[in-house]
């Protein structure tokens with residue numbers, strides 16, 4: 275199953291709105307005789323890729339991280355080819371969260387032994403975006419921030435290049451690639467003029483304050499949520515958005531992203547937008563540099579309210595801490 279997960283990850287950023295799936299086929303002596311993974315949306319599912327070149331009876335056990343599908347989508351059902359190729363045992367990481375799918379029952383009806391779940395937590399984490407999309411019909415929202423030990427992301431004057439090292443920033447580019455789009459704010463575009471290399475970019479710019487010659491507009495498919503206009507100009511789609519308490523309605527934004535087929539988004543902005551978006555966040559990537567600004571007026575990673583009682587803190591659960599020398603990356607989830 276670990277090998278299935280490793281194979282599935284090769285297609286990170288390419289399969290949306292489909293899940294990441296890897297497949298391993300072994301003979302009766304447990305030797306791996308074929309592997310496959312879902313390479314790209316619209317292409318073969320992992321099971322079909324692993325089985326297509328095998329003759330009936332070659333494979334004994336098939337391992338796959340997600341329950342095989344039973345429906346005709348862009349490709350025929352995976353259960354059919356598993357049955358056709360005479361597989362005797364199917365080992366599945368997790369059930370498909372999509373209720374339309376009943377692959378396990380179909381395989382059992384065909385007399386195939388089924389083992390499920392196996393490494394379920396790891397398999398669920400691999401497809402956390404897909405699970406949210408299917409179960410809640412909502413876009414998965416992640417936030418990335420890069421802060422000092424005292425939780426600051428920029429000085430009071432907006433100086434922020436760079437809080438973290440090149441090593442950490444290289445990892446950010448990999449993280450970005452896993453998401454359908456990245457999102458930032460007018461303030462960050464104006465302060466940093468970032469490029470934020472990505473195929474799809476979302477900018478929250480209520481008053482259309484950003485200069486269209488800023489680097490961020492140079493490439494990609496861009497959506498600008500604003501209060502003024504609905505229009506398309508070259509690669510930029512301006513979306514007129516309701517305003518709540520003087521700010522763009524983030525609820526509208528995230529609902530709209532789902533209807534645009536943007537299944538996951540990584541927010542990379544300052545503390546104000548990060549803070550307001552926390553309510554919608556499914557996951558946080560928090561880089562920490564071993565530095566202290568010591569200046570309370572520096573900008574905080576999350577800045578959206580005033581509290582007096584420490585028990586009012588929002589609570590999270592750490593998932594992992596990884597070194598990107600000299601920095602660390604803490605990944606955590608809301609509880």
Ligand SMILES: NC(=O)c1ccc[n+]([C@@H]2O[C@H](COP(=O)([O-])OP(=O)(O)OC[C@H]3O[C@@H](n4cnc5c(N)ncnc54)[C@H](OP(=O)(O)O)[C@@H]3O)[C@@H](O)[C@H]2O)c1
Pocket residue numbers: 418419420421426427428431432433434437459460461462465466478479480481520521522523524542543544545546547548550573577
């Ligand atoms: N180290 C890092 O990880 C990192 C990453 C990015 C940026 N930065 C730094 O962060 C600084 C900017 O931080 P910041 O906190 O001042 O600004 P910010 O969070 O980047 O953006 C604030 C803007 O977001 C919009 N916004 C704020 N609250 C909102 C809400 N409730 N709903 C919808 N939209 C909302 C507003 O845009 P409108 O004015 O259009 O309404 C506001 O101007 C910059 O200096 C930049 O260098 C650091």
